[in-house]
Amino acid sequence: MSTARIKICGVNTPAALDAAVRHRADYLGFVFFAKSPRNLALRDAAALGARLSGRASAVGLFVDADDATIAEAASAARLGAIQLHGKESPERVAALRGQLGLPVWKAVSVSSRADIDAAARYAGAADLVLFDAKAPKGADLPGGLGLVFDWTLLAGYRAPFAWGLAGGLSPDNVAEAIRVTGAPLVDVSSGVESAPGVKDEGRIAAFASAVRAA
Numbered sequence: 001m002s003t004a005r006i007k008i009c010g011v012n013t014p015a016a017l018d019a020a021v022r023h024r025a026d027y028l029g030f031v032f033f034a035k036s037p038r039n040l041a042l043r044d045a046a047a048l049g050a051r052l053s054g055r056a057s058a059v060g061l062f063v064d065a066d067d068a069t070i071a072e073a074a075s076a077a078r079l080g081a082i083q084l085h086g087k088e089s090p091e092r093v094a095a096l097r098g099q100l101g102l103p104v105w106k107a108v109s110v111s112s113r114a115d116i117d118a119a120a121r122y123a124g125a126a127d128l129v130l131f132d133a134k135a136p137k138g139a140d141l142p143g144g145l146g147l148v149f150d151w152t153l154l155a156g157y158r159a160p161f162a163w164g165l166a167g168g169l170s171p172d173n174v175a176e177a178i179r180v181t182g183a184p185l186v187d188v189s190s191g192v193e194s195a196p197g198v199k200d201e202g203r204i205a206a207f208a209s210a211v212r213a214a
């Protein structure tokens with residue numbers, strides 16, 4: 001099995017960006033969702049995109065955002081892909097992909113096998129499906145909560161699309177998550193933070209090492 005690709009999500013400062021690049025993350029997530037402690041103002045996102053300057057791909061995270069918001073951020077922050085983390089339908093995903101000319105990732109929240117099966121509706125619409133733990137009812141955020149789902153639901157999974165694993169990953173559990181699921185991509189946010197919205201270089205380094213050793 002080849003090494004899983006790494007996405008560090010919620011990068012919101014130059015120091016966090018430099019740390020993620022130093023530890024060879026493949027993707028850096030820029031969050032555009034006002035309720036998130038990792039939310040980026042457009043001007044800050046533009047500065048981070050310029051600093052990144054193609055050394056890794058910037059993935060913009062949106063939650064049920066409108067076309068103009070996504071297009072403006074994609075251009076300002078030099079996004080290489082967008083991640084839709086709300087209730088976007090396959091039709092909405094396909095339409096955005098056509099409009100933007102960028103790969104579109106769709107997060108699918110999981111608490112049961114039925115959720116995995118239902119993700120098949122995004123085949124042909126999304127460039128990548130990201131399985132994440134379902135947030136509790138009434139939560140402020142649909143992700144970025146450090147919650148894990150039952151990885152055995154993905155054991156032996158044959159996906160009809162490119163896919164990745166998210167939800168409560170950390171330096172301590174990511175090797176086991178890869179072992180159980182065979183995930184080709186892992187996405188982490190709160191598991192590499194010292195406090196909500198504060199990335200920690202030591203934890204980023206440990207996460208990247210654990211993935212490469214898995």
Ligand SMILES: O=C(O)c1ccccc1N[C@@H]1O[C@H](COP(=O)(O)O)[C@@H](O)[C@H]1O
Binds near residue numbers: 061142167
């Ligand atoms: O990171 C956020 O603040 C966020 C906000 C809204 C939707 C998703 C968000 N993050 C994504 O959630 C998953 C899991 O995060 P965690 O590792 O459990 O903290 C991941 O895909 C983040 O990109």
